[in-house]
Amino acid sequence: MPAQSLATVRQTSRDHLHLWMSSPKQRSTLLSRLSANGHREAVVHPHQNHLSAKSLRVSTQNIVNTRFIVLRTITDNISSQSSDGSHTDAEQDAVEWDGWPDGDWEKDFTWKQVEATKHLQVHWATRNNGGDRKGDDFATSWRDGRKSTRKCLGVIRCDNHKCERIVRPQTSARAIAKQVSCPCECGAQLSHLPCSVTSVLKTWAGGIHYINGGFHRHPRVTHVLHVSKAEEAAFRKIVENNPAIGPLGLLVGPRGLQSPGASVADISPAYLNIDRVAKDRRKLKGSNSISDDYFISEFTRFVNEHPGFVVFEQIGPVTVIAMQSRFMATLIIQDSQHAEPVNGLVSDAAHGWWRVRTSLLVISSIYSAVMHCWVPTLFSYTNGATAQHYELHFLILFNSIFEELGTNDMATLDKMFAMVITFSPASLDTYAKVSRS
Numbered sequence: 001m002p003a004q005s006l007a008t009v010r011q012t013s014r015d016h017l018h019l020w021m022s023s024p025k026q027r028s029t030l031l032s033r034l035s036a037n038g039h040r041e042a043v044v045h046p047h048q049n050h051l052s053a054k055s056l057r058v059s060t061q062n063i064v065n066t067r068f069i070v071l072r073t074i075t076d077n078i079s080s081q082s083s084d085g086s087h088t089d090a091e092q093d094a095v096e097w098d099g100w101p102d103g104d105w106e107k108d109f110t111w112k113q114v115e116a117t118k119h120l121q122v123h124w125a126t127r128n129n130g131g132d133r134k135g136d137d138f139a140t141s142w143r144d145g146r147k148s149t150r151k152c153l154g155v156i157r158c159d160n161h162k163c164e165r166i167v168r169p170q171t172s173a174r175a176i177a178k179q180v181s182c183p184c185e186c187g188a189q190l191s192h193l194p195c196s197v198t199s200v201l202k203t204w205a206g207g208i209h210y211i212n213g214g215f216h217r218h219p220r221v222t223h224v225l226h227v228s229k230a231e232e233a234a235f236r237k238i239v240e241n242n243p244a245i246g247p248l249g250l251l252v253g254p255r256g257l258q259s260p261g262a263s264v265a266d267i268s269p270a271y272l273n274i275d276r277v278a279k280d281r282r283k284l285k286g287s288n289s290i291s292d293d294y295f296i297s298e299f300t301r302f303v304n305e306h307p308g309f310v311v312f313e314q315i316g317p318v319t320v321i322a323m324q325s326r327f328m329a330t331l332i333i334q335d336s337q338h339a340e341p342v343n344g345l346v347s348d349a350a351h352g353w354w355r356v357r358t359s360l361l362v363i364s365s366i367y368s369a370v371m372h373c374w375v376p377t378l379f380s381y382t383n384g385a386t387a388q389h390y391e392l393h394f395l396i397l398f399n400s401i402f403e404e405l406g407t408n409d410m411a412t413l414d415k416m417f418a419m420v421i422t423f424s425p426a427s428l429d430t431y432a433k434v435s436r437s
Helices: 005-018 024-036 056-065 109-118 173-181 229-241 247-252 274-288 294-305 326-330 387-407 425-436
Strands: 103-109 124-127 146-152 156-160 189-193 198-204 207-214 310-314 320-323 343-353 360-369 373-382 420-421
Touching: 056 189, 109 207, 156 173, 173 189, 229 274, 247 274, 310 387, 320 387, 326 373, 326 387, 343 373, 360 387, 373 387
Parallel strands: 343 420
Antiparallel strands: 103 207, 124 146, 146 198, 156 189, 198 207, 310 320, 320 373, 343 360, 360 373
16 A cells, blocks of 8 residues: 555544544544545534443444444555565565574564464573554554564573583573572583674564564573474374373383384473473373363353353454453443543553464553552453454443443433544544444
8 A cells, every 4th residue: 555545544543533532623623634535424423322231232233334434444455465565575485483583684574474483482592572652563564563672681601611501591680690690510600691682573464574683692592492383293293192101201202112212302402301391291181181162161151150240242253252340330430530631441452462363352441540540441352453343342332331321320421432542543443433323
């Protein structure tokens, strides 16, 4: 998509958000800007119809058929194209990743390649920084993506040149100081050899843009912590072929007719540790014991044990499970305003909370003057970030506001639905859509 079109889409998204949080004079200016961009639909005030719990599912379908302003979601097609419309080298080439990135280079990795490399895991000892809050995981260009960094911590080595011991540094300066305060096994002094290499990862809708920041001037650590997916598969095969063999037998090699079989230690240096072998073996044995209907039965048991906490569930192509306690619902209505800029609701989506990358934890929060902190009023599990997912979350949230207003015999005011939304353009569109409905 041309840069000018992208800028128009982003500006229109911001205008839609501000439209519902502005004064009548500001609203008129925003409407003029939207009209100039080709959006000439009449904007009506929300909350004309009261949504009851019984009509929740029916209202969802009615809203889909309602005429509303909507921006095209442009992140669906960029998994196969870069921001300038051309295919990236990483998509055309087989993934090449050995866990030891070195040198000055940068490269694009698709999400399939990221998952195949277990999120581009590295064997260097690093301190990870989650990154700033300016970027967006669903940005259409890696330059606008969420930034995170990996700072190499170097190695700890013995001052005795005849000793080849190399120790992996821990992540904090205090822990490293404690490590070097202990003598080496040979009796010599340990010293920390730092490293200046910092890698930058830009997470965006098309994958991860990886920028490696220099050469490592130190030896590799000998204690490897991570295994690749191929190594995991090889470990799984040995365990499944020898289900009665314990960790020690797997390390030595299963007994054969003439000689021991393949040892898991041959797969990766990480499996030289018998505790690691035992842990991964338990994980495999445990996962194999879970039946296909395990989640359904456990979810049913949870709902029965906590009645009223799961306020909505839909399982299918668009899966949304919304959770709200009675206490959370009582906080959603406030009859007074704070002097500080903490009024209204804040909605955000947590990425990376669940094991599946595309699943999100959507949270709507409100500031509590009693507890002096932001408190969640609605949690939603979603298996995606489309307009349909956000539509259900906001519909449930608005329905909860209506019910609390009715319980407290309060008038319905627009300001009660004002909120700050900190995620993708699809969510902004859906917020405006549900509000108008």
